[in-house]
Amino acid sequence: METVKIRNRDMSWDIAADIHFPPDFDRSKTYPAIISAHPIGSCKDQTSGNVYGVALxxxxxxxxxxxxxxxxxxxxxxxxxxxxxxxxxxxxxxxDYLVTLPYVDENRIGVLGICGGGGYSINAAMTERRIKAVGTVTGANYGRLMREGFTGYDPIGALEAMARQRTAEARGAEFKVDDLLPPSPAEARRLGVTDRDPLEATEYYRTPRGRQPNGLNRSMPSHQAAAIGWDAFHLAEVLLTQPLCVVVGDQVGAFGAYRDGCEIIGRAASKKKELVVIEGWSHYDLYDKPEPVGQALAKLIPFYRENL
Known part of the structure; x- marks a missing residue:
């Protein structure tokens, strides 16, 4: 593995990334490449890198x-x-970075997104034609989530609160940063959290199972307004034409990945598309548990081999 810094030339900062190489990697050869995108509030050191990145x-x-x-x-x-x-x-x-690497075949670049990274991957592929194949694992449409459960089904009220907070910060108030999850599974239960997805998210991110220093699950409410007006699947009927493999678990929760997976498969203009339902497993099981991850990879690996 190699850690690199990729210059964001539009905004003048660096994007940190880990490159995972195949066995017996030879820099004089060319390889297909996959961009792996992490969930909301996560980081490259969690499921997108240390599970799916390593496996692929x-x-x-x-x-x-x-x-x-x-x-x-x-x-x-x-x-x-x-x-x-x-x-x-x-x-x-x-x-941009990948196409400068002599060992990457610029015509064989795919993307894999997990959870919110899945929605972002789909949306990016619509207008980034250098991406030739799209895979998602328990992919979620962050815009829909923000309009629904993440704002208590009151997007207008949330936008008003965000506007007030942004005004306060513009006038010198301290930046407000929210923790998106309770500090422990026990605290989640004490607070009355009962739905599968937030409970299992807490168990993943707030225990040694998935905890990483950079996977903090924090967000600035003053900068969330754009998400309420955004939709990962907008124009998918016209612009999403690449081969598409969508993996979801059938044990559904409040974050709605199963619902989103069904929706994008129905809407995508892709001629080659498949919804893969992993029976008996949930959203967060697909982050790192060997059996469901193995079932997901059993579909994703041949999908990328065929389409990259």
Whole structure:
């Protein structure tokens, strides 16, 4: 593995990324490459890199797992901004970097997105034609989530609160940063959290199972307004034409990845598309548990081999 810094030439900061290489990697040869995108509030050191990135590299792909701008080890201030437009632009900068590497075949670049990274991957591929194949694992449409559960189904009220907070910060108030999850599974239960997805998210991110220093699950509410007006699947009927493999678990929760997976398969203009339902497993099981991850990879590996 090699850690690199990719210059975001539009914003003048660096995007941090880990490149995972195939066994017996030879820099004089060319390889297909996969961009691996992490979930909301996550980082390249979690499922996108240390699970799927490592596994796909073992199968002969060069895999680049990157930290979103404003998050993880990437640059950008203030920290913990989750702006979908900027998240999608990160994919372009990572692709720019890949096409400069002599060992990457520029005509064989794919993308894999996990959770919110799945929605971003789909949206990026619509207008980034250097991406030739799109895979998602429990991919979620962050814009839909923001209009629904993440704002208590009151997007207008949330926008008004965000506007007030942004005005306060513009006038010198301290930046407000929210923790998106409770500090422990026990605290989540004490607070009355009962839905599968937030409980399992807490169990993943707030225990040694998935905890990483940069996977902090924090966000600045004053900079969330753009997400409420954004939709990962906008114009998919026209612009999403690449081969598409969407992996979801059938144990559904509040974050809605199963629903989003069904929707994008129905809407995508792609002639080659498949919805893969992993029976008996949930959103966060697909992050790192060997059995469901193995089932997901059993579909994704031949998908990328065929289409890259």
């Amino acid at each position: 590299a073992r199968e002969g792909f060069v895999v680049i797992a990157f930290d979103a701008s404003f998050q993880g080890s990437s640059g950008g201030e203030p920290r913990f901004i989750e702006d979908p437009t900027l998240r999608v632009e990160d994919f372009r900068h990572v692709t």
